[in-house]
Amino acid sequence: MIRDERIPADELRRIDEEIRADWPTGADVDFDEAIAYHESLPASKRFADVLEEATKPLLQPRAGVPCLDDQVELLEYLHGEGKADLLPTTIDSYTRDNEYEKAQEGLENARESGEDTLNGFPAVNHGVEGCRELIEAIDAPIEVRHGTPDARLLAAITFAGGFQSFEGGPISYNIPYTKRHGLEETIEKWQFVDRLAGAYTERGVRINREPFGPLTGTLVPPSIAIAIMLVEGQLAATQGVRSVTLGYGQVGNVVQDVAALNALQKLGDEFLPDEVVVTTVFHEWMGGFPPDEARANGVISLGGMTAAIARPDKVITKSPQEFQGVPTKEANASGLRTTRQVIDMAIEQEIDIDGIAEEQDLIERETRCLTDTILEHGDGDVVRGTIEAFDSGALDVPFAPSDSARGAVLPARDDDGRVRIFEWADLAMDDDIKEIHRARLSRRADTEGRDQSFRMVADDVDAISDGKLIGRPQNAGDV
Amino acid sequence: MIRDERIPADELRRIDEEIRADWPTGADVDFDEAIAYHESLPASKRFADVLEEATKPLLQPRAGVPCLDDQVELLEYLHGEGKADLLPTTIDSYTRDNEYEKAQEGLENARESGEDTLNGFPAVNHGVEGCRELIEAIDAPIEVRHGTPDARLLAAITFAGGFQSFEGGPISYNIPYTKRHGLEETIEKWQFVDRLAGAYTERGVRINREPFGPLTGTLVPPSIAIAIMLVEGQLAATQGVRSVTLGYGQVGNVVQDVAALNALQKLGDEFLPDEVVVTTVFHEWMGGFPPDEARANGVISLGGMTAAIARPDKVITKSPQEFQGVPTKEANASGLRTTRQVIDMAIEQEIDIDGIAEEQDLIERETRCLTDTILEHGDGDVVRGTIEAFDSGALDVPFAPSDSARGAVLPARDDDGRVRIFEWADLAMDDDIKEIHRARLSRRADTEGRDQSFRMVADDVDAISDGKLIGRPQNAGDV
Amino acid sequence: MVLHTMSQTVVLGVIGSDAHVVGITILEQAFSAAGFDVINLGVQTSQEEFAEAAVAHDAEAVLVSSLYGHAEQDCRGFHGVLEDAGVDAHTYIGGNLAVGQDDFEQTRATFEELGFDRVFDSETDPEEAIAALRQDLQIAPTETERATISS
């Protein structure tokens, strides 16, 4: 059984050669040449430096289209018209499944038809050269964003291709993104990704790694997200990563979101080794959006407001077309500018909201229950502990589609709109904390004159897209 | 010289007859018949009741086009698609100048060309019948919004036409809206408007009156706006008005805006007689907007957020096209829905921000300096006092285009973005308060490494349209 | 009038390599509450798995969900696979069926051509789909629902 240990150099080389044989473009990767290439890049394209030196939250959208020239045009637009500080390249779903053949078909199809028949940029198929053309065309740092359980080849090619930031992790790109990949398997594969990033780091090219904080995007209780971020941060650090950006997805309650971002930074600094620079990223609401651009702009703005108060290092913006499908570049840029306006109008204001410290304290205590149980399950080893804790249900993620998580925990909002846990299943949590949640939820049930039930959860899932934060019953008393 | 006294019934009748002779449609007004007409209206169209009974902030846009059928269509759209709770009818500029002839030309022009050659609805020209058609077509209360120094005929016709709410007042529709009308003149004319509203009120038709709080819309210090609201509320009460909605325009600093709205309600309740129901209206940012719909949506959302925290009775929304010109109905509805989404997501949250009580206290003290000076100037009479105080400069409004105000007071934002007074001129204010402003502004000057000057004011005027709250110098140190 | 009121089986799943699970979680709960026996195959279900489950449970309907934008590729040949397996069930598809900002009527036509009996967009309320299936299967509403309707 694997453990949280650094992959030895020869093992790294062996796997590297093996996976590069998976698709022809793998052959073009040359580590030493890649280091030289990264060294040739200007300071404005060094992701970790730009992010860590920023004095206010940097904005980054999501964006990926199949063809290279279209991707260049898209990113130029988001940089120019959207004023994005950091840029993304979102990878298509076939690549995420390692189906490079299908991705190739889709890419050729897209080239011929001019239509976007893939939902992202197939970076493996574009190869090192294609990636570098993109890096060279855009005067800003670019991150690879995906959702790939086995991202080894993608990492090898995009790192050599000049990308200096890579989203994901063994839990965060497994549990929400796939049904059948075992956790042990994805951890092993991501140890390679992190080790490769660490190898670049050793040579002075600090590749930024960003675990995917929002998980299933749907009412994830902050402590569950943070515990998983801490684990993924630790795994990355073990493999030599020195720039880690921990993520968190907005739940919509300002106090809880600010408290969670504070806790994330604090616990990140505490749990990760001193030589790692820990930054945070806040994702604007990742759950179901309103089917209406005007109302979606309201959701986006609430995210901007929260970011202005919490001041994370980075904000991933949404577009007003989130509900409908992949946004046009105009809509994507508009989400960026709406967010920028709200942040810039609010960030110089002193906005100290009551109760943030208490909520942060609760989140930290909850998170420690989970990190403690992980260490206990693994007899001190975080890899074993994570696998065992998910297995026993002591660690769980709501709405997890994966067979590797129980997905038995159910969240619901309390009367103030904060996300609490309604069904604990086997989640490892102290009784006094459970009691706090229970009391908060029962206050809501009283307000609504109905029992706590899955109906409440379902109502909460739809609430924001229906225009509210809390899924109250339509007619008071229609139990 | 006029005083704050109720117009006697015979005088009311005399003026009424006189002004109704100004334009042919005036002849159709019959007070008793109008009372009967109002009584026939369903509860859903009773403005004062709907507003006063609401449990959350009601939303109202601005909207007016020249032709009746277009106005019906526009309001139906804003009610249906925009989900506006209360509707407006904005009057054109010629009518505001009592140039009914020119308005008639514009109206005929519009009817022929199909173009909106007037910037609003010429209600006097449409007459009692036209107004009633509008009232009947829309299943919601409708307010007359304008900017007319002498609104007597407009009031006579729109009240008889079934409107139950009327914006404006002798100061708020004089100082920001016109150069040459004397204050004594507009007060006299608005005493008639209020007296007429009072006459309806006596007969059971409570006409809601809404002084225009934002004044020049540009960095108006809260206490100046509130003092003027209190005066106009008192004048209306004297004439028999029993439903008064005091207004306030967002300055963009959340703490200051919430504090101002709290102070407005508190002082309104204190200063106006018990038999008057005092409600408040919050205007989303009334100054220059960004020339970009995406960023404008951010400005609008910050207004929604502020409203969710302060919970005024009504919010006047802006559209994302504010910068460009009169908005399309779609853009107008979109401003409503963006605002609604933000309010509904935030209003159930407990968001208690530090420092609101202190800021409110400061605003109240400032306001009392101004109301005290008014009473002193008028030897206890608020009408005389207002005229004399404006005359001496003890009362003033920044950027006032009117010859009746000095317009010598200049505002600037402090380092936290709150609007302070940079140039006091002769404004009546206690020295300790002046000292507080001075200290706050000098902190900002220090931050920016430049002197306080008109340059700072000009930068603040442009700041929000340029994407920031505070007009910082472009390059630090470019003094 | 005696209508079919006994419990009926529907097979539900997300096709292809799509992992969006929240929608089918809500659908499962809604169809169960409406009296159907729901076989939820979860996310990332292949065409063959849908066919096998439909056969195994003698399903009256197969409900396919797709959110991630590859529905068209994932559903090509699906009705052939069902036919080959001998499945004769109503087939519905719903979710976010095209990549990008599509015109839904065109999308509907595409999926009807592929063989689906009904096509739903992502604004669909579960109740709509339940009502449609009841109509297709000629099932009367349950007692309680009738009570609600007539009260």
Next chain:
Amino acid sequence: MVLHTMSQTVVLGVIGSDAHVVGITILEQAFSAAGFDVINLGVQTSQEEFAEAAVAHDAEAVLVSSLYGHAEQDCRGFHGVLEDAGVDAHTYIGGNLAVGQDDFEQTRATFEELGFDRVFDSETDPEEAIAALRQDLQIAPTETERATISS
């Protein structure tokens, strides 16, 4: 090269019954700071008042502002009035010149036809207008500004 550098007079005002004063307040300050003598007529200025002031102060330029959407009506015949009064100055207009969401190129054409030498939209930075006027009047930038440019 010796260019015209002495102080020049511009007449500024908001035409018609428009009361939007903030824009001209900023313009007044910017033109003054740039070395012009500014005669600010304020808001709600009639065509005749513009003409009288231009004559009285021998103005080199007349700057008309309009924000409220009635500019076209308010400016009809304006250049005739100026001519009759014997005014031979550069005429600029700026602000929000049409009601509603207009296409600016069309608006520009409309006001050029009415006789204005230059037409500015409401995104105009005062510096742009100053630069244009300097060009039209062939004025060199002031000492300090030259210093800034060359440094």
